[in-house]
Amino acid sequence: MRLTFLGKNSTPGDSPTLYASDQDSYVVQGWKVYANELLTQLDVPEGQTVIEVPTELFEHLTNDGQPHGQIRKFAEPIMLVTEQGTCIVQGPEMHDPEALSQMRMPDYETCVEVSKSSITALLEEDKGGPDHFRTA
Numbered sequence: 135m136r137l138t139f140l141g142k143n144s145t146p147g148d149s150p151t152l153y154a155s156d157q158d159s160y161v162v163q164g165w166k167v168y169a170n171e172l173l174t175q176l177d178v179p180e181g182q183t184v185i186e187v188p189t190e191l192f193e194h195l196t197n198d199g200q201p202h203g204q205i206r207k208f209a210e211p212i213m214l215v216t217e218q219g220t221c222i223v224q225g226p227e228m229h230d231p232e233a234l235s236q237m238r239m240p241d242y243e244t245c246v247e248v249s250k251s252s253i254t255a256l257l258e259e260d261k262g263g264p265d266h267f268r269t270a
Contacts, residue, residue, distance in 0.1 A: 135233040137161060141194025143187075149243065150187040153236075154198045160253050161233060162187060162223055163245040172222060176213055183227040183244055184213070186220050195257070205256050211248045212256060223248070 135155050142151040151163040164185035167173060178184055193203035208215055214222040225246030228234060239245065 135230045137233055137236045138198070140197040141191070143191050149238070149240070150191050151237070151245075152191050152194045153233075154250070155233065155247065158250050159247050160198075160250055161228055161237075161245050161247050162191070162225070163237060163239060163243055164191075164223065166242055166244050167222060172214065172216075176222075176224060178224060181226055182224055183246060184222055184224045185244060185246055186216070186222055189215070189219055189221050191221075192253070192256075195253070200254060200257060202257065206259050207256055209256065211246070211252055 135157055137153040137155055140152040140154055140160075142149055144150075149163070150165070153161040153163070155161055162185065164187035167184040167186050173184065176184060189205060192205050195203035205212065205221070208221075211223050211225045212221045213224045216222065223246060225248045228245040228247050237245065
């Protein structure tokens with residue numbers, strides 16, 4: 135899998151990063167979630183993992199031709215929004231050696247692969263219906 139770097143939100147020691155893949159997906163790199171109070175709110179199937187990223191990370195979607203990167207509704211793969219305004223993202227944990235070789239990832243981070251359509255759907259204005267916004 136080949137990755138295209140879209141952007142990162144860095145502070146010293148932290149590096150949530152967003153990539154587009156050549157397989158119609160996004161790879162989202164973020165902080166591993168260990169907090170039991172968050173994990174107990176989720177059903178995490180085997181093979182999937184949960185990461186935390188700043189909401190602003192998705193602004194880099196404009197580098198993949200999206201008109202904007204503002205998340206307008208919260209649904210899968212964004213499972214929760216924390217009190218600090220970060221997103222809890224769930225998806226299949228990345229194990230592709232080629233993709234991982236293109237990334238620089240500290241031990242306290244991991245990445246998930248999510249379909250482009252699931253992320254771009256979150257950019258659309260919510261036209262009513264149930265409120266999927268859940269806070270941790």
